Amino acid sequence: MTNKRLAGLRELMLKYGVDAYVVPSTDPHMSEYVPAFWERRKFLSGFTGSAGDVTITAEAAALFTDSRYFIQAAAELEGSGIDLMKMGLPETPSLAQWLISRLDEGQSVGIDPLLFSVSAASALEDELDAHGIALVSLEDNLVDEIWEERPGVPSAPVKIHPVEVAGETRASKLDRVARAVEAGGCDAHVVSALDAIAWLLNIRGEDVEYNPVVIGYLLMAGREFTLFTHEDKLTPEVRAELEKDVAIAPYDDFGEALAALEGGRLLIDAGTASRWLLDALDTSVEPVLGTSPVTLMKALKNAAELSGFASAHRADGVAMVRFLRWLSEAVPAGGVT
Numbered sequence: 001m002t003n004k005r006l007a008g009l010r011e012l013m014l015k016y017g018v019d020a021y022v023v024p025s026t027d028p029h030m031s032e033y034v035p036a037f038w039e040r041r042k043f044l045s046g047f048t049g050s051a052g053d054v055t056i057t058a059e060a061a062a063l064f065t066d067s068r069y070f071i072q073a074a075a076e077l078e079g080s081g082i083d084l085m086k087m088g089l090p091e092t093p094s095l096a097q098w099l100i101s102r103l104d105e106g107q108s109v110g111i112d113p114l115l116f117s118v119s120a121a122s123a124l125e126d127e128l129d130a131h132g133i134a135l136v137s138l139e140d141n142l143v144d145e146i147w148e149e150r151p152g153v154p155s156a157p158v159k160i161h162p163v164e165v166a167g168e169t170r171a172s173k174l175d176r177v178a179r180a181v182e183a184g185g186c187d188a189h190v191v192s193a194l195d196a197i198a199w200l201l202n203i204r205g206e207d208v209e210y211n212p213v214v215i216g217y218l219l220m221a222g223r224e225f226t227l228f229t230h231e232d233k234l235t236p237e238v239r240a241e242l243e244k245d246v247a248i249a250p251y252d253d254f255g256e257a258l259a260a261l262e263g264g265r266l267l268i269d270a271g272t273a274s275r276w277l278l279d280a281l282d283t284s285v286e287p288v289l290g291t292s293p294v295t296l297m298k299a300l301k302n303a304a305e306l307s308g309f310a311s312a313h314r315a316d317g318v319a320m321v322r323f324l325r326w327l328s329e330a331v332p333a334g335g336v337t
Helices: 002-016 040-045 067-077 095-102 118-129 142-146 170-183 194-201 236-242 251-260 275-279 293-299 303-333
Strands: 020-023 053-057 061-065 083-086 108-111 134-137 188-191 216-221 224-229 247-250 265-269 286-290
Touching (some): 002 020, 002 040, 002 053, 002 142, 020 040, 020 095, 067 083, 108 118, 118 134, 118 275, 134 275, 170 188, 170 194, 188 194, 194 293, 216 251, 224 251, 247 251
Parallel strands (some): 020 108, 061 083, 108 134, 188 265, 224 247
Antiparallel strands (some): 020 053, 053 061, 188 216
């Protein structure tokens, strides 16, 4: 099945005029853990680990992953036509080096710019450009064109995270972010990291397994904030609560809203914002690459958050003791290795 999918992808590479294609494991929000809807690398390769990038040329394919997954990846890639590249070992080339060794000057590497951060795309582009190889952003994701029966967009409802647990109101957080952006000389800001949005808006969701996040973008323009998300996940009560502080718009309208910005300086977090986001801006907008103020604000925990941490550790400790007690009895009894 994997060989068939690689063949289909290579046909599309010819159609789109690229000599190689990179399929990362991330999503448009630079998440490590992604919903099934965006598990393109898993679909293409059969590798189910959380981290790993696949790169394909006309003659070869490779998965780059770290030491957590060496044994698992070797087993899952067997017979797939994809070689395992063990990252971190002296003999293992980087993804860029692997591409450079297989491509000639004048050839090109295709990517979906939604799946590469500004910094990651720039770094790869610089390495390839030094060898006369072009990095090409494609409007369509090639994996999506061969992915039949693709899972749907997550539809779990959004929940409000109580202020008693959050320790700070949504309005207070938004005000702090707006003041920090303005102090940095910017007029607008995009928050695209899902954990940052969840913290900032005091919301939680189930869009990613074991990660309480909600898929969306948050756009600050002046002092106005707009959350772009899938609106069917908002109950009337949740929507009414959010609209006290932010406007709500469909997730798919974000690109249009971004392109409609005119003039001013837009703060973009180069590590979490996608290359697509940067390319979508009107030429009148000055992008300012930096770090979102949400990152440091979220890292500094208030008293309510610290209390929550302690409670979580106690609950986790009880669960671990219960598991170890079960394991100590289950192994001697047989059937559990």
